[in-house]
Amino acid sequence: MALTLYYFPASFFSQRAFLAIEEKGVSYKRHVISIHTGEAIEPWYMRIQPNGTVPALKHGEIMKTDSKDIIQYLDEIAPDAPKFCPDPSTPGGDRVVYLTELMQKIVIEQITYGSGCHRHHTHDCKMPKMFNMEEATKIWNTVDDEIHKLAAENPDLQEHYMAKLKTHKDRELTSEQGLIDSLKACDPIMGEIEKELEQKWKGKLDNFTDSDPWLCCDHFTIADIYLATLLHRLYFAGQVKRFWGDGKRPYLAAYYARVQQRKSFQTACGPANTMRAALMPRVRHKFRKAFPRLLGYSALALAISFAVYVQYNDFPSWWPNNLKIKF
Structure with missing residues (x-):
């Protein structure tokens, strides 16, 4: 029974799911959803994913619509592969749970949209300059108008469309103060992860081999998926200097350099933060x-x-x- 991943290449949460499925090495199909042109709220997709978000993983009659649920489900269908979510009672398993939950506290959407709209809070932001406050507002307004229209045309989906509309109204993702607060909240989390890596690697910052441990265990876990995609997004948003640049956190810098050599990361995340990844699905x-x-x-x-x-x-x-x- 084939797996189908519905995703948008530049979506942070899509990158988590994409990286996980590449790590497992299972056979699957990919279906790109252009979120900036409203494809995620088209009726056919809302019937698959009522939240109108990406990613979503379809496996026969089973549907997983949250990146963490997708990662956990991959453990179920590929039980012989190393576990993304090891038992908390196993060595390192408790740290996987703790650090994963810690990273979940970071409001990455706020940092992403805020960095694009308030570039004076960034250093060498890689986001397309065409993405700014005006463009973000235009996208939200266009999507909101389309939601109202589609809700009227599809009574069976009206409840889901109204719920989707509420999430737009509840989030001020382009707020400058929201960006400042999110960056401040992220800093101690990055500091704690730096200490974790220092304890694991004990001074080693390069020339890693397959026998060297990752963030929590000897193998790649959900905590590594979260950290790899988080660092990649912070790089994209122009926040490297703030969190690990200029020798500030050498272990985070070494981790990011190391994970970029991983084949799964190169496939799922390498080209994701590019103009092509952002614009080609729209075209x-x-x-x-x-x-x-x-x-x-x-x-x-x-x-x-x-x-x-x-x-x-x-x-x-x-x-x-x-x-x-x-x-």
Whole structure:
């Protein structure tokens, strides 16, 4: 039974699920959802994922719609592989639970959107300059208008659409003060992770081998998935200097350099923070939606051109005689 991952490459939570599924090495299909053009709130997807968010993992009749649930489910369907979520009673298992829950406290959406809209709080932000306060507001307003329209057209989904609308109204993701508060709250968490790595690696900052431990255990766990994607997002948002740049936290810097060499990370996260990853799903989705109309226009233009040609040049020699019409 095939797995299907619905995701958006530049989505932080999609990257968690994508990295996890690549780590497990299970067979699966990928379906990109263009969240910035409203594909995530189209009726067909809302019937799959009522929250209208990514990622979502479909496995036969089973649907998982939260990145943490997806990671835990992958442990269930691939029991012979090293556990992402080891038993808390095992060596390192308790640290996996603790550090995973600690990283969950970081409001990464606030840091992402806030960094894009208030770049004076960033250093070398990698987010496209086209993403700013004006663009973010435009996206939210467009999506809100579309939600109202789709809720009226799809009564069976109205409850889900209204719930989706409320999440938009409840979040001030572009707030400058919200960004400042989220960055402050993130700092001690990064400090605690630095200490954890220092205890594990005991002065080693490069030339790692497969036998060297990761954040909590000898193998890659959910805590590593969380940390790898978190560091990658902070890099994208221009927050490296604040948290580990210029020798501030050498173990975090070494961890980020190490995880970037991992094949699963290169596949799932390497190209994710690029202009292509952000814009190509939007272009692809808009083209898909416009294709039937474009096809109709093209057929009409071709028919008119052929009629004009026949009017002045007669039918071509290959045209069947029984289909000839006099103009």
